[in-house]
Amino acid sequence: MKIFTTEVSKTATQATAHSGIADLLPGAQIDDYLFEPCGYSMNGILPDARYITIHITPEPECSYVSFETNVPQADYHDLIMHVLNCFKPRKFLLTVFANKASKAAGVHKDMQCEKWDEFAGFSRVDNQLCMFKNYALTYAHFARDPF
Ligand SMILES: C[S@@+](CC[C@H](N)C(=O)[O-])C[C@H]1O[C@@H](n2cnc3c(N)ncnc32)[C@H](O)[C@@H]1O
Known part of the structure; x- marks a missing residue:
């Protein structure tokens, strides 16, 4: 997180490049900001009103990264792996919003599978599926050392 x-x-652009953020969704037009003495925010826009936004609090006592995107994908596995490789968290929360019309429509069912109980060295410690009128939300909490 020292990056x-x-x-x-030296600059936000340098942090964006060296952290791997620049490669998360190639082609994004990025507006990034590096706070003094630490902290980082970025917004990236892509064609068709797609966006990526990242906010980073690197202070060791309360370190936190948020990553959000509306880029449609049938399967977010590779993107999730890429994000985890950038930030190497000890735990993370994953939320997926999708409805029947979404490219990611199958994600809710897929994420109920046991294969997600262990994922990339993390254990799933919480998993919830919330059904709303026009969409559903899957929420999952993963941790490296859950017990
Ligand atoms: C990246 S900002 C994001 C804050 C915002 N509330 C969010 O999460 O969307 C938080 C980080 O920037 C640092 N920081 C430095 N100066 C700041 C300022 N003037 N306003 C907000 N955060 C600042 C904080 O110490 C922290 O590490």
Whole structure:
């Protein structure tokens, strides 16, 4: 997380490149900001009103990264792996919003499968499917050391 400090990165562009954020969704037009002495925010826009937004609090006592996108994908496995490789968290929360018309319509059912109980070295410690009128939400909590 030191990469998101002005001690290590001279500019936001440097932090975006060196952290791997620039490669998460190639082609995004990025507006990034590196706070003094630490902290990072970025918004990226892609064709068809798609976006990516990342906010990073690197302070060790309360470190936190948020990543959000509306880029439609049938399967977010590779993108999730890419994000995890960038930030190497000890735990993460995953939320997927999709309805029947979404490219990701099958994700809710898929994420109820036991194969997600263990994922990329993480254990799933919580899993919820919430059905709303026009869409559903899957929420899952993964941790490296759950017990
Ligand atoms: C990236 S900002 C994001 C805050 C925003 N509430 C969010 O999560 O969307 C938080 C990080 O920037 C740092 N920071 C430095 N100066 C800041 C400022 N003037 N306003 C907000 N955050 C600042 C904080 O210490 C923290 O590491």
